[in-house]
Amino acid sequence: MIKPEVFRQYDIRGIMGEDIDEESFYLIGKGFGTYLHQKGLSSLVLGGDARLTTPSLKEAFARGALETGCTVIDIGMVATPVLYFSIWKLKTDGGAMITASHNPSNYNGCKLNLGLDSVYADELQKVLHIIQKGEFASGSGTYTINTSVNDDYKDYIISxxxxxxxxxxxxxxxxxxxxxxxxxxxxxxxxxxxxxxxxxxxxxxxxxxxxxxxxxxxxxxxxxxxxxxxxxxxxxxxxxxxxxxxxxxxxxxxxxxxxxxxxxxxxxxxxxxxxxxxxxxxxxxxxxxxxxxxxxxxxxxxxxxxxxxxxxxxxxxxxxxxxxxxxxxxxxxxxxxxxxxxxxxxxxxxxxxxxxFLADQPKMYNTPELHIDCPDDRKFEVVAKVCDELKAEGYDVLDIDGARVNFPDGWGLVRASNTTPVLVTRFEAVTEERMKEIQQLIESKIYKYL
The missing domain is CATH 3.40.120.10 (Alpha-D-Glucose-1,6-Bisphosphate, subunit A, domain 3)
Structure with a gap:
């Protein structure tokens, strides 16, 4: 079958050979093809990045999608934005990009699109549920190759x-x-x-x-x-x-x-x-x-x-x-x-x-995006506990995505990554000393619950 945890918030992603393989991508192709059919749709563009495992995963995905009766247009090795451009240019119902973005070379994955909209969150879970039930559409699709979109894309940007x-x-x-x-x-x-x-x-x-x-x-x-x-x-x-x-x-x-x-x-x-x-x-x-x-x-x-x-x-x-x-x-x-x-x-x-270019701005001291390791099955719970504690102590907390804690002279953030098993933090203040104080405050609460 397929590991449910590779279906993340925005895409499908995992370690090749451990979490995903050609068989799982065959099932993902069948699942996405069925998902399209349930919406009365059937055409998709298929692209892939430069990873060494991408060609075999792309072939497996195409095989699965074709068995559901989809029209598959293979646009070859492309950038993800070229995949999006191709959906628009070729007027297909959707698209699939075989990629693990910026992950290490032993990862791979897939981004799915319905028109130019990402298939994510609950909609991506629907694809997983189709695979888990094994109730696939059946048909005999058509497969074509179209690499001319690469030149169309370049010309469109240049113009x-x-x-x-x-x-x-x-x-x-x-x-x-x-x-x-x-x-x-x-x-x-x-x-x-x-x-x-x-x-x-x-x-x-x-x-x-x-x-x-x-x-x-x-x-x-x-x-x-x-x-x-x-x-x-x-x-x-x-x-x-x-x-x-x-x-x-x-x-x-x-x-x-x-x-x-x-x-x-x-x-x-x-x-x-x-x-x-x-x-x-x-x-x-x-x-x-x-x-x-x-x-x-x-x-x-x-x-x-x-x-x-x-x-x-x-x-x-x-x-x-x-x-x-x-x-x-x-x-x-x-x-x-x-x-x-x-x-x-x-x-x-x-x-x-x-x-x-930004020399006229006030000087602020800030960290880059920092990561704290935290298992996928615990990261959202840890953030929720930190958020609740900060609110209970009377801090000004914005909880639209994790907890962004605002102070008159700075702010700190903790949120759960939607793509990797980490908590993401960032801190900023008017002085380096104050930035470190805010960092220490929030990190002390994070480590209490890890």
């Missing part, structure tokens, strides 16, 4: 971006699939581009494909500084998350990338709302207001954010983790390749160095 001058940029794709797209797009836009680790290699031989972690961006930082380039851009394994380093080689946090883009967006869209997740700096919330926008704090998770954007009609949103969503001049999903181009567009409008 929507205008640079005011050439920008000098270094790209580190982390041996993920983003290297198949971003260098070519930027060169076509007139940029001077140096590439690093842009050849897809599912063993990720150079560094872990997560551009939000400083150690993974060290090579990129050194190259930007040594070459005297204006910035560096890193992509995660399936190119839906972005990382940026400035001309000094300093890593920008996800909320700083968001902040720079938000200022530009609000210049052209005064009064509009911007959705940002609970992990983001107070500076970002204050800055959105300062630039005439309305900040909306919401729970973390790409599927959550996309659904909230659709519900509220919001065109711009993002997360600390580097997922950034633009429905302004684009299609509304998280696409680090497109977001890179929008960021470079902002850079091209000025001669000022990237390191000065």
């Amino acid at each position: 929507g971006i205008t640079l005011e001058r050439p920008v000098k940029v270094v790209i580190d794709a982390g041996n993920g699939v983003g290297g198949l797209y971003l260098p070519e797009i930027l060169e076509n836009l007139g940029c001077e581009v140096i590439t690093m680790y842009c050849e897809p290699d599912g063993s990720f031989p150079n560094h872990h494909p997560d551009p939000t972690i400083e150690k993974n961006m060290q090579d990129l930082s050194k190259k930007v500084v040594s070459e005297g380039y204006e910035l560096g851009i890193g992509l995660d394994g399936d190119a839906d998350r972005i990382g940026v380093v400035d001309e000094k080689g300093k890593l920008l946090f996800g909320d700083q990338i968001l902040n720079i883009l938000a200022r530009d967006y609000l210049k052209h869209n005064p009064g509009k709302s911007v959705i940002v997740d609970v992990k983001c700096s107070k500076n970002l919330y204050d800055d959105i207001i300062k630039y005439g926008g309305v900040p909306i704090m919401y729970k973390t998770g790409h599927a959550n954010i996309k659904m909230k954007m659709k519900e509220l009609g919001v065109e711009f949103a993002g997360e600390m983790s580097g997922h950034i969503f633009l429905a302004d001049r684009y299609l509304g999903y998280d696409d680090a390749i497109y977001v890179s181009c929008r960021f470079i567009e902002v850079v091209s409008k000025t001669e000022k160095p990237v390191s000065t």
